[in-house]
Amino acid sequence: MKIVVYGLGIIGASICASLKKAGHTVYGKNRSREPLDYALEHNMIDGIVKNYSEAEVVFLALPPAATMKELDTGNFPSGCIVADVCGVKSAIEKCVLKRPRHYVYVGTHPMAGKETSGITSASATLFRGANLVITLNRSTDKRAVSIIEALGRDMGFQRVVECSAAAHDRKIALTSQLAHLVSSAYIRSEEAPSSLGFTGGSFQDMTRVALLDEALWTELFFLNRDELLCETDGLISRLKEYRNALAMGDEDRMEQLLRLGKEAHLDFYQKNG
């Protein structure tokens, strides 16, 4: 099976490296030359291609706008499976479904990453133990989904979840986008610069993903604007409950709110093993 990965950033190059390590033959495609040379030197790909000729599976590991452009204009072989890896799914699916395609589309979201980006952050083990979301719609090809799922297992994903693009986008607003937004807002406190030596693990956790690619995340946020707005408003509203308990000197209420948070944590992580 000839696999081509277009876009050798952290996600694309990690797809290459993990699939190659699992025994697949993988070709890299990229606009600039340097990541291709790096991937060859680091044994992440078997070769370089300039087009999708004879490809059976293509992974598009590009930002959303570039992904949609390639889904519209890429010269994919007829019947080729084309999977994107964008962090939003409704907008991508809408783009694909706007007219008949001679390729077979599968939407995916590898729930893994780092606060750093680019091929030098990629590795064959990035997806180990992580979640892979595959989005389905009425015209989804089941055989194509089972091939992508099997490749996902070979990449190291522990759990593969299938759902609609809309369900994905609603959940991702909470589990990923809001976390990046909060992290960014958190570290902008005026007190932060003088807090050298006063941090423990909780501050590091809270601020880690503020080191993001602001153009990419702006694009992701605005392709999921309503859902992210809803989750942001929800969080602000809950923060005000704690704030008001403090302001009003209501210790019982604060203890109750913190207990609700602890119970939500226990519920969530018990369910999630």
Next chain:
Amino acid sequence: MKIVVYGLGIIGASICASLKKAGHTVYGKNRSREPLDYALEHNMIDGIVKNYSEAEVVFLALPPAATMKELDTGNFPSGCIVADVCGVKSAIEKCVLKRPRHYVYVGTHPMAGKETSGITSASATLFRGANLVITLNRSTDKRAVSIIEALGRDMGFQRVVECSAAAHDRKIALTSQLAHLVSSAYIRSEEAPSSLGFTGGSFQDMTRVALLDEALWTELFFLNRDELLCETDGLISRLKEYRNALAMGDEDRMEQLLRLGKEAHLDFYQKNG
């Protein structure tokens, strides 16, 4: 040097275990018997004591109210160095300074912990690489501070920072207390229970410390109420900036806010090595 640690929870028992591992002789004191037996079995202490007789250094590893009660009523030998480990410092210092003491007080805050508590979460390596804050006031004894600092190094702390109790409390509102408050509010989203399989590292980081002891953290929050209220209001206000950029469809503003967050992250972590 005879060292007594009163309170064998995660912090107290980790003080015992790390000091004993570094070659000190350490005695444990605790209200209930089980943690003492556990500490003996796991080679965390050299023995059990019921009082502070002949102690040269005492660590009080108790919640704030219990710490203040012990600082008032504990039968410490004259000239004994007594260090507390509470996460708030002004309230404790105020308690000590309200009348002359025949012991020598040093305020400390070991900036380390886990989302779990109790002696079974303790270890000789908990403080390795972490920050230790020591608070100073006009009547602080320099010799006592240097002894506690040396013991801190033996426990594994990488950095020891000295400051006033007020400065500590202002910074800790941001670096620790607000993180616990946000984590609690974050995981209480109605969308969380159905987000199984949709989480990556950012969600786990954002929600980790919601698993807290709600009585202890309520006590800590209310002993630092004004500072925490100020940081909470600051965060809510910054979150509204992102929220408004989303609501108004202002992508340039969102990208600017995210860039400011990234720059704050780079500044902070470059300074912090």
